[in-house]
Amino acid sequence: MLELRDVTKLYAGIPVVSEVSFVAQTGEVTGYLGPNGSGKSTTLKMIAGLIEPSEGQILFNGLPIGRNRIAHKQRLGYVPEEPHLYPHLTGAEYLEMVGQLRGIPGGQLVHKTTGFLRLLGLHADRDVPISSYSKGMRQKILLAAALLHNPDLVLLDEPFSGLDVNSALVLRGLIRELAARGKVVLFSSHELDTVERVSSRIVILHKGRVVANDSIQQLRALMSLPTLEDIFSQLAVEQNTEAVTQEMVELIES
């Protein structure tokens, strides 16, 4: 179980994430939503241990993750939002390196990397530098790197970005399956449809604060709205999208 208790992150005194508290249960998929700049990626980075919270606690299975960072990283699989990969390495070399850094034994590593590359449709391009990969291909590499070591906690930040339809379907099923196999899965995405289908629980962030934290069914019932998109628009969207659209068209044509 992953638990955040009043987690806050300040940059130069400005709260980017403010008193965020929620629980992501084992065996559940928790969707983490919010507009751009709401603090989603910052929260995921704090859970991944890449940045320190200014206040609050993050616990995994009841223990603060800061108590034993090494153990936490051993259990953690993380797909970041930006696909920063070493461009000079090939896909195979990158996965091999990650597996070696995680201490996966040689034979097992070869089996896993070959399997992932094949299943993700990257086998033919395994010896091509990542600099030549498309966005979707990089995303697949990130995914494979995050899952190589069978993590207990899976953090996915915009994992569907750049994926083709086929791969997106595979990933959707994978997320469900990972949860079914007892992992904690927390993922953020702008694709509300997908989130709605996959997640058992939703946390919505707006301006750094949690504005919703419940199962989708409960939220629908509470707010009397049929879809997640409607709920999201109610809670987190400030703009009149129609008006904005009109104004942009006028600007372009001016």
Add this chain to the structure above:
Amino acid sequence: MQDERHQFRILYRDFLSRLVDLELIAAVGDVRGLIVRFGSMLAALSFVLAYMILPRYATSIWSHDRLVVSARGDEEFLISTTIVVAGLCSVMTWNAVFPDRLDGLILGLIPVRARTMILARIAAIATVLGTAILVLNSFTGLSFPFVLAAGLRDALFAFGTWWLVVAAAGIFTFCRGLAVQGVAAQLFSWRAFLRISGFLQLAALFTVLALFFLAPPFNTGHPPAFIPSFWFVGLLHELRGDRSQLFGSLAARAMIGLSTIVPLSIILYILSWSRNVRRMVESPDILPAKHARIASSFAKMLSPAPLERAILLFTARTIARSRQHRMILAIYGGYGFALSLAFSRSFLEGTATASWNKPNVSLLIAGLLLLSCAVAGVRAIFSLPFAMPSNWIFRITAVHRPAPYFAAVRKSLFALAALPVWIAAAVWYLAIWPGRPALEHMLVLVLAGIVMMERSLYQFRKIPFTCSWLPGSTHWKMKAGAWGLAFLALANGIAGIELWSMEKSARMVVLTGVLGAAAIHARRRTRQFATEPDNRLQFEDLPPADIFALDLRQDGTSSDDQAYVEAIDPHRGRSFAARLRPLAVAALLLLATGVVYEQAGEWRDRRNFPQIGHSVDIGGRSLNIFCSGAGSPVVVFETGFNQPGYTWLLVQPEVAKWTRACWYDRAGFGWSDPAPGPRTGTDIADDLHKLLRAAGIPPPYVLVAHSFGGFDARVFAARYRSEVAGLVLAESADEFEDPDQIPKSMQSRLGQLVPPWIRRPAAAVAKFLVHAGLARLMDDGAGPPPPHVAEHDAEVIHAVQLQPRSFDMYIREGLDRDQTITQVRAIRDLGTLLLAVLTGARSVAPQNDQEEALEVAAYMRVRIYERQANLARLSTRGRQVVLENSGHAIPYEAPGAVVDSAREVVEEARSAADGAPIPTK
């Protein structure tokens, strides 16, 4: 329609900033600051050059013609410095002169004319080049042109032509590099060009550095025609109206070069641009990888542990595939290579005195230099980031304690820097030198390499290429620079020590022992640092912790791997004594080993060189004496400083043919026991008297004394006058010498270096070290024996001289020398004692210093014909014999003369005492 000028300005600014690789700089780094720092370095260099060169013209007493010749050399040096900087600019901007994929992808979508982009790029490159040349010549260019100017008009003209030529040289050099790239870009596909571009860049770098270090001094005889700096010197003089044929031909080459290379490079550049800009969008900027199974297999062999293998492969692949890192490594390699060539220059020119196929200083330095540059270069690029945002994967996967990561980095440095140099050096040295010296040098290189690696990695807590770099954090680079300069300054000395150590096994053992201890200590220190409890990996280079107190953190990419990590010093809190302990232990071990070495050497000498003579007890200690022959008076031989009696081996047997002849060893020398207390002339004379009594050798005696022994003999003659029938003083020391009159080439080096007030404590230390084997370690063996002396006899003499007790007595007699002289002066004269003074008169003047030779000749004249003559006048029956063909070592150089003089004195003594007739010769 977009304003082209406006577009040009925007593109120019963008290209200018991209000529500096922004990825190298940390988030808080500053491009402007970096440029300012680089410019300051060039300006400082200009100032230093001006400071070194200009005073000669302001204060020199040289003639004008000589100054003109000197100026030409300085002109060539300054122009070649500009060429080097322009060449380095060409190398540093090698990848930036052509558009890259970003330009194609971004600018390709915007309506900008190709000519605008080309002009903007050329302008940006010209700005960098022009600024570098300007700053480099900021001091020299404003002062040097005026040094020989006569009048304002001449000065202004000289100034203008100087700047014109310097700019031309810089432009030529840069365009030359550009032309090479342009040709390659035309001939090959873009992908192939990417592959060979790196090699061309390296070749350009090597050429620039090699020409700088290997160019001979400019002389107006026949300077090599292929050196560009000489062409521009010619151009400078041609512009100034010097119509000599030499300058004319050089200037012609400069003009041909400029008129060919500059337009060619521009044309090729434009053609390459239009040919390749489309194709490069489709190609990766990074070279495509090939199956690297060999690399993986090698890595697996070298590093079985997955973590080590991961970091080794990552490091190797990044170096191989990152142009920036390769280029910087190439600078270090080029520098080391060029310096090695410079040190080996005499072999290349065929003027070396040493043989290349035997160990020599130049080739020893070359190996050490290349190793140093390899380790320094790879270590330097470890600090330079690559694809910084991608380093998150190392943070996320930091599932081990820091120590294994540091060990992995160490192994990478070993595999990528030291190992290739060791392998290449082993092949090279084993090919050109005999096995043993080659292996010895390899051992030195291995140990030195370990020390360098451990020192360079101490407190380095980064995974290579994954930590940002602040240009301001030059602490390590300054240290490395200082060490590098120190190494260069001491290179000859260091290689000299190694070469000297190769002459004797014991020395090599000491040298490798010292290096080995240093390597072990460095390794221990690094391991201690790696296992410090608070240690952690570092991923961001930020200013020191006082900034953090204000909590002015940047955008958080920091984590439990703290952005800035406090400096960890495992030795903090340790007392000075505790820090010195390892050194003290090492010193004690070294001393103990030395003592054992000395004792073993003495045992071996005792076994190989048994006693000659027999020991006679003179009361609590014994002296060694050897006698042969029969008759009276007995000729007794006294030796000089630190000489055993056996040095009379060419004289004593001849004298023994017609009388009894004895040589003996003074206390502490040869096979005699040392004596306590002072060793003045009186003490030595009394010892001899006791010896002769105890040995049953009755008077009268004729004393034959050499060098300092002359003082002892005179004291003996004065104290035991009735027992001495005569004296032969062979190249005896005299009390009339004025130390201030001794020419420099004849003064004792040690006496010059060691001031009088420190001699006693220094002597005590030296004695201690000799007992710990130092003299035996430094000893070069007996050397070629003197004429007519058998090799074995020379070895006997050498062996007994090497004993510590001989050194002790030598020191004692030296320190008591002044007292001995006082005792001798008190004697005043020798009455009617038979006296022969033999003086060596062979010239000892140095051949290569006329002034010194004159001084030595004058000194010798005084010595021979005044001071030594005064010795002969000490007795009313004294006479001097000047030996033109002998130097100071009369017992070896003129033994016959000593025999003859001894015979004459003995005959006269016998005649006076009605002694037994002696056989005719």
